[in-house]
Amino acid sequence: xxxxxxDRVGLDQLDADGEPPEFDLTPREPRPSDSGARGGRNRxxxxxxxxxxxVVAAAAFLVTKALGSAxxxxxxxDQAVAHRSDLGTQRFRVQxxxxxxxxxxxxxxxxxxxxxxxxxxxxxVPVIYTGSDPPALxxxxxxxxxxxxxxxxxxxxxxxxxxxxxxxxxxxTAEHADRMKSDPECRVTPS
Amino acid sequence: xxxxxxxxxxxxxxxxAPTPAxxxxxxxxxxxxxxxxxxxTGLGVLYGLVISxxxxxxxxxxxxxxxxVPSAIVAYVAFGVTxxxxxxxxxxxxxxxxxxxASSAEIGIVFTMVCLATGMLWGRPIWGxxxxxxxxxxxxxxxxxxxxxxxxxxxxxxxxPNRAKWCAIAGIFxxxxxxxxxxxxxxxxxxxxxxxxxxxxxxxxxxxxLFSLLIMMVAGMCGYVWMLIIRFRVAFLAExxxxxxxxxxxxxxxxxxxxxxxxxxxxxxxxx
Numbered sequence: 001x002x003x004x005x006x007d008r009v010g011l012d013q014l015d016a017d018g019e020p021p022e023f024d025l026t027p028r029e030p031r032p033s034d035s036g037a038r039g040g041r042n043r044x045x046x047x048x049x050x051x052x053x054x055v056v057a058a059a060a061f062l063v064t065k066a067l068g069s070a071x072x073x074x075x076x077x078d079q080a081v082a083h084r085s086d087l088g089t090q091r092f093r094v095q096x097x098x099x100x101x102x103x104x105x106x107x108x109x110x111x112x113x114x115x116x117x118x119x120x121x122x123x124x125v126p127v128i129y130t131g132s133d134p135p136a137l138x139x140x141x142x143x144x145x146x147x148x149x150x151x152x153x154x155x156x157x158x159x160x161x162x163x164x165x166x167x168x169x170x171x172x173t174a175e176h177a178d179r180m181k182s183d184p185e186c187r188v189t190p191s
Numbered sequence: 192x193x194x195x196x197x198x199x200x201x202x203x204x205x206x207x208a209p210t211p212a213x214x215x216x217x218x219x220x221x222x223x224x225x226x227x228x229x230x231x232t233g234l235g236v237l238y239g240l241v242i243s244x245x246x247x248x249x250x251x252x253x254x255x256x257x258x259x260v261p262s263a264i265v266a267y268v269a270f271g272v273t274x275x276x277x278x279x280x281x282x283x284x285x286x287x288x289x290x291x292x293a294s295s296a297e298i299g300i301v302f303t304m305v306c307l308a309t310g311m312l313w314g315r316p317i318w319g320x321x322x323x324x325x326x327x328x329x330x331x332x333x334x335x336x337x338x339x340x341x342x343x344x345x346x347x348x349x350x351x352p353n354r355a356k357w358c359a360i361a362g363i364f365x366x367x368x369x370x371x372x373x374x375x376x377x378x379x380x381x382x383x384x385x386x387x388x389x390x391x392x393x394x395x396x397x398x399x400x401l402f403s404l405l406i407m408m409v410a411g412m413c414g415y416v417w418m419l420i421i422r423f424r425v426a427f428l429a430e431x432x433x434x435x436x437x438x439x440x441x442x443x444x445x446x447x448x449x450x451x452x453x454x455x456x457x458x459x460x461x462x463x
Contacts, residue, residue, distance in 0.1 A: 048344075074382075165318050173246065174247065
């Protein structure tokens with residue numbers, strides 16, 4: 001086994017004054033490199049402990065998030081109408097399908113404002129959306145989630161939307177196949 | 192220098208004593224699996240990007256499904272293996288199960304990240320947002336954080352004789368989130384869609400789209416087993432480094448002792 005380290009001298013190495021060096025036969029202390037390695041390991045352990053702490057904090061944050069908004073991600077349009085008085089003008093998410101019935105086909109669009117009817121379980125809600133451009137998939141018969149609030153507690157008050165999110169379904173169909181919509185108010189819309 | 196006491200019996204001293212311990216990071220099995228994974232991934236790329244048609248609604252963004260869903264499934268399996276191995280650690284108290292639990296968790300983290308990344312890339316053009324705090328997304332983020340915490344715990348407890356036990360408990364605890372993630376779209380209202388591929392009942396996908404997805408699922412599983420073998424062997428060898436370092440240190444001291452036994456007679460006689 002090769003012996004390394006400069007604290008060892010062979011017989012052919014003499015001190016500057018020509019005397020052979022004294023040999024210390026007492027058990028050796030760990031070399032500085034050993035303690036250095038141990039220090040590095042301690043430091044790594046500290047870093048890991050800090051990471052662990054951050055992770056626990058992040059987990060706690062996510063759990064609170066999950067218990068809060070995530071479990072009640074949205075109200076269906078009919079639920080939003082039913083809870084109108086409780087909800088007041090606070091911010092929440094409402095889900096429904098962009099209506100396509102002749103009476104509700106009012107998808108007016110200009111640079112500032114989009115007005116449309118949001119339908120779910122036979123209840124339609126007038127929505128006035130003001131915000132940035134809606135997602136590319138925003139269209140009639142498309143299930144969407146609108147972030148916003150009731151304009152007032154009045155029964156005919158519209159829902160003021162500030163963000164449109166597409167609620168995509170789990171079905172995947174090849175392009176050019178006949179598109180069938182299951183929503184009763186958007187029966188069959190050929191693509 | 193002391194060997195790190197992991198509180199576990201080292202593999203050679205247990206039942207698998209006569210089996211040859213890994214001496215490299217790869218085995219014949221891992222090399223074969225590597226080739227299969229590569230071939231299946233190549234086929235998956237061909238089907239996913241060329242042969243399968245664009246989706247009627249989502250157009251080409253739908254192709255992210257072929258990575259997103261398999262990576263989620265592999266992550267579930269990886270964390271499930273961590274949970275199973277953790278139970279075995281508490282029961283059998285062997286180093287092998289402890290290293291399998293740790294290796295599988297690390298791979299699970301990678302696949303969870305791939306799943307989240309592809310989901311966000313898909314979400315921006317389809318939903319309109321990269322991220323939203325619905326139940327599926329929140330519990331998946333939690334899953335990632337829990338297992339990053341598991342790995343951090345292993346590092347923090349390095350050298351602790353009870354590390355395997357504590358980490359096994361943490362691993363089992365973290366894996367509880369796996370079924371919660373899976374069921375989140377049925378338990379709560381979520382923006383995230385429900386299951387597309389069902390083992391029971393009709394899948395919401397078919398033809399070459401389904402076939403592309405299945406290829407990538409098999410490729411993902413092969414890739415997982417391949418990585419698990421390699422990661423386990425690296426972890427096993429890393430544990431051995433401490434042992435060999437201990438042996439080397441003893442050999443070094445012995446050779447010193449022999450040298451110094453020879454040296455003093457000459458040195459002292461000349462000094463006097």
